[in-house]
Amino acid sequence: MKILVIISQTQDTEAKIKVSAAGNSIDTEGMKWIMNPYDEFAVEEAIQTKEKHGGEVVVVSMGPARVVETIRQALAMGADSALHILDEGSPDMDSFAMGKIIAGEIRKLGGFDIVFTGMKIIDEESGQVGVQIAEELGIPHVSLVSKVIEINPTANKAVCQKEIDGGHMVVEVPLPCLITCPDAMNDPRYASLPGIMKAKKKPLTEVKVSDINLDGLTRVKTVEIKVPQIERRLRIIKGQDGPMVKGAEVEKAAEELIKLLREEAKVI
Amino acid sequence: MSNEVWVVADLKIDGSVRQVTFEALSEARKKIAGKLGGELCGVLIGSGVSGHAAELGKYGAGKVYVVDNELLKNFNTEGYTIALSELIKKYSPAVVIAGNTVFGQDYFPAVAARVGAGVTMDAIEIDLTDDKKLRIKRFSHSSKAIPTQVFLDHHPMMTTVRPNSFKAAEDPKTPEVVDGAVTINPGDIKSKVIEIKTKGSDRPELTEAERVVSGGRGLGSEENFKYIYQLADMLGAAAGATRAAVDAGYCPYDMQVGQTGKAVSPSLYIAIAISGSVQHFAGMGSSKVIVAINKDPEAPIFQKCDYGIVGDLFDVLPPFTEKVRALVSQS
Numbered sequence A: 001m002k003i004l005v006i007i008s009q010t011q012d013t014e015a016k017i018k019v020s021a022a023g024n025s026i027d028t029e030g031m032k033w034i035m036n037p038y039d040e041f042a043v044e045e046a047i048q049t050k051e052k053h054g055g056e057v058v059v060v061s062m063g064p065a066r067v068v069e070t071i072r073q074a075l076a077m078g079a080d081s082a083l084h085i086l087d088e089g090s091p092d093m094d095s096f097a098m099g100k101i102i103a104g105e106i107r108k109l110g111g112f113d114i115v116f117t118g119m120k121i122i123d124e125e126s127g128q129v130g131v132q133i134a135e136e137l138g139i140p141h142v143s144l145v146s147k148v149i150e151i152n153p154t155a156n157k158a159v160c161q162k163e164i165d166g167g168h169m170v171v172e173v174p175l176p177c178l179i180t181c182p183d184a185m186n187d188p189r190y191a192s193l194p195g196i197m198k199a200k201k202k203p204l205t206e207v208k209v210s211d212i213n214l215d216g217l218t219r220v221k222t223v224e225i226k227v228p229q230i231e232r233r234l235r236i237i238k239g240q241d242g243p244m245v246k247g248a249e250v251e252k253a254a255e256e257l258i259k260l261l262r263e264e265a266k267v268i
Numbered sequence B: 001m002s003n004e005v006w007v008v009a010d011l012k013i014d015g016s017v018r019q020v021t022f023e024a025l026s027e028a029r030k031k032i033a034g035k036l037g038g039e040l041c042g043v044l045i046g047s048g049v050s051g052h053a054a055e056l057g058k059y060g061a062g063k064v065y066v067v068d069n070e071l072l073k074n075f076n077t078e079g080y081t082i083a084l085s086e087l088i089k090k091y092s093p094a095v096v097i098a099g100n101t102v103f104g105q106d107y108f109p110a111v112a113a114r115v116g117a118g119v120t121m122d123a124i125e126i127d128l129t130d131d132k133k134l135r136i137k138r139f140s141h142s143s144k145a146i147p148t149q150v151f152l153d154h155h156p157m158m159t160t161v162r163p164n165s166f167k168a169a170e171d172p173k174t175p176e177v178v179d180g181a182v183t184i185n186p187g188d189i190k191s192k193v194i195e196i197k198t199k200g201s202d203r204p205e206l207t208e209a210e211r212v213v214s215g216g217r218g219l220g221s222e223e224n225f226k227y228i229y230q231l232a233d234m235l236g237a238a239a240g241a242t243r244a245a246v247d248a249g250y251c252p253y254d255m256q257v258g259q260t261g262k263a264v265s266p267s268l269y270i271a272i273a274i275s276g277s278v279q280h281f282a283g284m285g286s287s288k289v290i291v292a293i294n295k296d297p298e299a300p301i302f303q304k305c306d307y308g309i310v311g312d313l314f315d316v317l318p319p320f321t322e323k324v325r326a327l328v329s330q331s
C-alpha cells in the first residue's frame, strides 16, 4: 500500500503565548517547536498500517525550513520518504490556501491508497485542513476516528469507528480515503536511535511554495489576536495542619464552599 | 448572488434540532442579517425533516430550504456535502453558518472546499465589518489566544459556531418553505454508516449545560464515578471527564472535555480530582466559575480556579453533595 501522512510543526503545548508587535500574529521568538501532537497519532497509524499490509509511508509537510526536523522525526519513527513543501512564511496564507497547495502537491505524487492526518493543529486549531484536502483530492474522508477497525486493501475498504454524542458510529469507506486522527487512538512510538540514524538517509524531496501561484487563494485574514485575561478568585480552602482538610474541617470546608458559590459567585 | 444569511440546522441522532441552531439563528439575526439587508433563512437537511421548519421560524427564519431525501436519514458525509453544496450553488447565499458539532466539523470544511468558499471554525462571536464582511472571533493556541478573523472578497462566507456561545431568542415568523430539490444518488454516498450505537441520557448535554461536574483520574474507578453523577444530578448539571479518566475506562468517551473532547463554557464548572492540564483547560478554561477539589495543593488547577478545597474527594464529596441536596430540597 502507498500510505500518506500529512503532518505539521507547531509550538510546544506548554508555550506561553505572546502577541507580536503587529498585533495579528503570535511572537514565536525562542519557542520550542514540536510535531503537532495529533499528527503523532496519524504517523503511528500510518506505520501500523504499513506493518500490517506492507508498502511505504510518505510524509507530507508544509512550512519553513525548520519543519525538516519534524519530518525527520516521522522518518525516524518509521516512515520511508518525505515531501517538504517549503514556505518561508507567506504572508496571510489561510487554511483554504494551505489545503489547496498541499492537495495540489499530493496529486502530483500520484497513486496512494490511504491518507492520515491529525484532527487539528494545536496552534491555529481550526481542524479543517484535512477534510479540505480530501475534498480537493476527490476522495472520501472519515474525521475524528477513534479507532481504525480494519483496513482491507483486497476488499478496497476501511472500517472506522467514530465517537458521536451519546455513543459511536461505524463507517465503512472505500479506498483511497483520508482519515483524521484525534489523540488516544493508538500509542505513538518513540523514534529509536537506529531509527534516527536511518532517517538521515531517507529521501526527502523539497518543493517551493514560491513556485506556486497564490493569487486569490486566501479567503480569510487574521486581523487581531488577543490573549484572554480571566481573573480567577483563587480562594482555596486548606487544612490547618497540613494542606488537606481533615476530620471536622471537611464539613466546614463543604459548608464554606456552598456559601461562596451561593453568596459570592451566585451560581447555585 | 443573494444577501441571504443561512443557518444549517444541526440534528441530533434522534432527529431533533440542536440548541446551537436556535442560538446561531438568533445571533445571525442580531449581528448579521439586518446589517447585510438579507433575509435570515434556515436550512434543513435530512429525511422527513420539513416538520422542523416551524421551529426555525420561531427563532426568526423567514424562509427555510429543505433537502429531504431517504439517503440522508442518518448523517453521512457525502450526502450532507452534496446537499449543502448544491443548495449554495443554486441560491448563492452571502453567509452560511452551522454548529461546530461532530457532524459540522466533518462536512462543513468539505462543502467550503467544494464551493470554493473560505470557512472559519468554532466561532464564539460573529458580526459584520463596515464593508459587510463576516468577522468572527474564536479560540486558538490551546485556548490561550483569541484571534479575530475577517473574510476577504469571496462568496459565500462560511463559519461554524461553538454551542452555548449565544443566547437563543425567539422572533416568531411563519417561514416560506422552499424545496431544495437536490438530487442525490445512492452511488454518491461513498462512506457508509454501518452501525450507530447511542444510549440515551437524562442529563443535559455537555455543550449545552449551564453547569458541569467533571471527574479525573483521581476517581480511580468506574464505580466511583457515581460520586460525579450524584453531584451532577443534584445540580442539574452535565457530567464530564478528563482524557485520563476516559482512557482508564471510568466513563464513556463522549464525556471528555478538552482540546480533543468537548469545549464547554458553563457558568459553573466543578473539577474533581483533575490536575488541570493545558489540554483539559483548552476545553473548559472559559467557564465563568471554576471549582476544584483535589488532594494535591500543588496541582496546577489551583493556580487557575475560583474556589477550591484541598482534600480527598472521598472525604469532601459526600458532605458537599449532601449539603447541595439540602439546598435543592429547600428551594
Ligand SMILES: Cc1cc2nc3c(=O)[nH]c(=O)nc-3n(C[C@H](O)[C@H](O)[C@H](O)COP(=O)(O)OP(=O)(O)OC[C@H]3O[C@@H](n4cnc5c(N)ncnc54)[C@H](O)[C@@H]3O)c2cc1C
Pocket (backbone or CB within 6 Å): A006, A007, A008, A009, A010, A011, A026, A028, A036, A038, A039, A060, A061, A062, A063, A064, A087, A088, A089, A090, A094, A095, A098, A102, A117, A118, A119, A120, A121, A122, A123, A124, A125, A126, A127, A128, A129, A130
Ligand atoms: C508562528 C507560526 C508560523 C507559521 N509559519 C508557517 C509558514 O511560514 N509556512 C507554513 O506553511 N505554515 C506555517 N505555519 C503553520 C500554519 O499556521 C498552520 O499549519 C495553518 O494555519 C493551518 O492551520 P489550521 O488551523 O487550518 O490547521 P488544521 O485544520 O487545524 O490542521 C489539521 C491538520 O492538517 C494538517 N496540516 C495543517 N497545517 C499543515 C501544514 N502546514 N503542513 C502539513 N499538514 C498540515 C495537520 O496534519 C493538522 O493536524 C505557522 C504556524 C505558526 C503558529
Ligand SMILES: Cc1cc2nc3c(=O)[nH]c(=O)nc-3n(C[C@H](O)[C@H](O)[C@H](O)COP(=O)(O)OP(=O)(O)OC[C@H]3O[C@@H](n4cnc5c(N)ncnc54)[C@H](O)[C@@H]3O)c2cc1C
Pocket (backbone or CB within 6 Å): A037, A038, A183, B215, B216, B217, B218, B219, B241, B242, B243, B244, B245, B256, B257, B258, B259, B260, B261, B262, B272, B273, B274, B275, B276, B277, B278, B279, B280, B283, B293, B294, B295, B296, B299, B311, B312, B313, B314
Ligand atoms: C494531543 C493531546 C490531546 C489531549 N486532549 C485532552 C482532552 O481533550 N481532555 C483532557 O482532559 N485531556 C487531554 N489530554 C491529556 C492531558 O494532557 C492530561 O493527561 C489529562 O487531562 C490528565 O487528566 P487528569 O487531570 O484526570 O489526570 P492527572 O493529571 O493524573 O490528575 C489526577 C489528579 O487527581 C488528583 N487526585 C488523585 N486522587 C485524588 C483523591 N482521592 N482526591 C482528590 N484528588 C485526587 C491528583 O492530585 C491529580 O491532581 C490530551 C493530551 C494530548 C497529548
